[in-house]
């Protein structure tokens with residue numbers, strides 16, 4: 001029976017490829033627009049006290065970019081003031097909705113999934129929403145994104161020129177840990193979460209529990225290729241899609257993540273004949289294919305695989 005175990009997610013938690021696509025989507029629509037209003041509906045989402053969100057009003061959007069899993073909306077005032085940034089982390093259940101015409105209904109505090117709404121001078125705008133009851137969505141208003149501690153401490157961007165196979169080797173050797181944990185650590189490599197770390201390890205034919213200090217140059221190169229390959233493919237699949245379509249597009253392309261009990265799609269895209277297994281933790285789970293990744297042996301799962309019950 002599902003539902004009694006750990007909190008389950010359907011693979012739609014946004015990571016680097018989805019955030020990159022959302023930032024591109026927003027850039028194409030918002031740059032050049034003047035902010036007319038910023039309404040905060042969920043006070044707990046706002047993580048900064050000063051500057052106030054109202055100080056964004058009257059400023060023009062000059063850019064939208066991404067840092068790890070963060071979206072950074074940059075605004076400039078007419079005068080020679082410093083830029084002001086609206087920086088957003090969608091967390092597990094947050095999302096961005098674009099409106100060609102922002103709804104006229106007034107924003108009410110804490111009554112809906114709505115966390116924040118921004119209206120521009122042409123009537124368009126966007127809403128930040130968060131499903132469920134766990135409030136994790138985070139909004140910061142800052143004069144520099146580096147004032148957000150989680151951005152200041154981000155590790156290397158995996159699709160940047162700075163991410164090399166040599167650097168990956170150094171990161172693996174720096175501390176003995178499980179490779180799945182290293183991939184998800186935002187302070188080591190930015191932007192990879194539970195879904196794409198599963199996909200990367202499947203593509204690299206590696207157990208998620210492989211100790212990072214056991215990697216030789218050949219395995220390091222394979223992992224490097226999988227990181228860059230999986231993320232680049234996902235970024236290309238997501239780019240240009242409307243915000244509303246990104247979650248479905250992501251789910252369609254996953255090979256093991258959130259596919260427990262379904263046929264493995266194969267590390268090379270050719271179904272291997274095995275079914276996807278999972279290891280459950282207190283508040284998450286990972287998926288993998290024994291045939292592709294662990295020599296056919298199921299990994300130990302203290303809660304026991306749901307497939308064996």
Ligand SMILES: [Zn+2]
Nearest residue numbers: 264272289292
């Ligand atoms: Zn497989």
